[in-house]
């Protein structure tokens with residue numbers, strides 16, 4: 060992070076995230092901290108639950124070619140957790156985590172809209188008025204729904220309707236991921252924060268997703284390319300990078316070339332997190348690719364996994380947490396997508 064200078068004391072982020080693999084013990088990394096939520100990228104999609112006092116999301120993202128990981132969100136503040144209808148949530152006074160599962164159905168838009176609106180209602184009731192980061196894990200993402208519409212497009216309609224009906228209260232759409240999962244149904248989990256800390260960023264190389272032309276679906280995807288969480292006391296800025304793919308403007312580039320799609324994806328992330336792009340948004344600081352951590356790499360074809368791992372080894376720090384998944388991406392011609400957190 061370019062804001063830090065030699066000799067500056069290392070600040071611990073209030074909200075933190077790391078991956079735990081089978082056989083690893085999360086306690087080594089949660090000492091003195093509270094768990095705000097866990098997300099198991101495993102073998103089955105099941106409704107979220109409360110586990111040891113924190114939400115546990117269970118989504119089907121691991122297969123024979125990829126490992127199961129659990130993403131653990133921690134905070135340095137006391138956590139309160141609960142349920143509200145189908146939502147499971149936790150809060151620490153500054154940050155809010157919630158999750159819900161939408162069971163497989165013929166047409167998703169109405170249940171997606173209801174799930175989003177229920178989450179917005181709960182966030183607002185508890186005083187977390189700014190969505191910060193959203194994950195949408197969609198079974199058979201580019202397959203058809205019962206009316207023949209692509210499931211992702213169907214999903215985007217319901218989500219856009221929820222944002223439209225909340226546009227007087229929720230000004231900005233946050234960073235997000237909309238990616239395939241390996242079982243029918245949709246798993247959603249969200250982070251939100253108190254007012255005034257979230258800044259949403261676009262990418263100079265890409266058309267904002269919410270302005271994609273109608274050929275990509277009746278409602279454009281509701282998300283920003285990244286969201287900066289401005290520092291609270293004793294913390295430093297953190298940049299949540301949306302799922303990013305080989306899209307320039309609104310076009311998929313290099314549809315049949317995995318290596319080139321990786322290169323464009325990384326160039327897109329580099330431009331997004333750069334000091335120049337933060338300055339374009341009136342923000343100080345900035346990041347480099349090597350600052351990306353908690354990296355998730357989504358690869359459509361299992362045969363491309365070794366190449367994906369090689370590209371990541373070159374682009375990211377040796378100690379960056381990187382997890383690869385073999386899942387569908389939101390356009391049939393996208394072969395890879397990458398997200399992460401700069402801090």
Ligand SMILES: C=C(O[C@@H]1C=C(C(=O)O)C=C[C@H]1O)C(=O)O
Nearest residue numbers: 235236237280282301302304306
């Ligand atoms: C890859 C793209 O979109 C994907 C879909 C998203 C969504 O619908 O929430 C968010 C980021 C990506 O996971 C893109 O449009 O560039």
